[in-house]
Amino acid sequence: xxxxxxDTRIGELLNIFPESAPILMEIGMHCLGCPASQMESLEExxxxxxxxCGLLVEKINAAMAAAGK
Numbered sequence: 405x406x407x408x409x410x411d412t413r414i415g416e417l418l419n420i421f422p423e424s425a426p427i428l429m430e431i432g433m434h435c436l437g438c439p440a441s442q443m444e445s446l447e448e449x450x451x452x453x454x455x456x457c458g459l460l461v462e463k464i465n466a467a468m469a470a471a472g473k
Contacts, residue, residue, distance in 0.1 A: 406473060408455055410457045414449060415442030417464070421473055424464050431455055 405465055406420055422458065426434055432453050435441050441449065446464075450457035 406468065408446065408461060408468070410447035410450075410461055411445050412461075413442065414444050417446065418442075421464070421468050421471070423467065423471060427460075427464055427467060431445065431460065 408417055408420070414428070414436065419432075426437060427431070428449075432455075434451055444452075446460060447457045449455075450460050
């Protein structure tokens with residue numbers, strides 16, 4: 405089972421777990437397809453959007469575990 409971290413790039417996350425897109429969109433990360441966002445880490449994106457990165461990583465890892473990934 406894969407686990408993501410604050411250093412995981414958005415593009416990598418979406419390749420590993422495309423189901424994370426709604427989670428990211430729900431918290432205001434609407435430009436997931438932008439080339440710049442693909443190379444941004446979750447930590448960088450969370451900082452720009454004023455979101456607690458630790459909670460975001462927890463939420464995504466929980467969703468991945470629930471999906472059996």
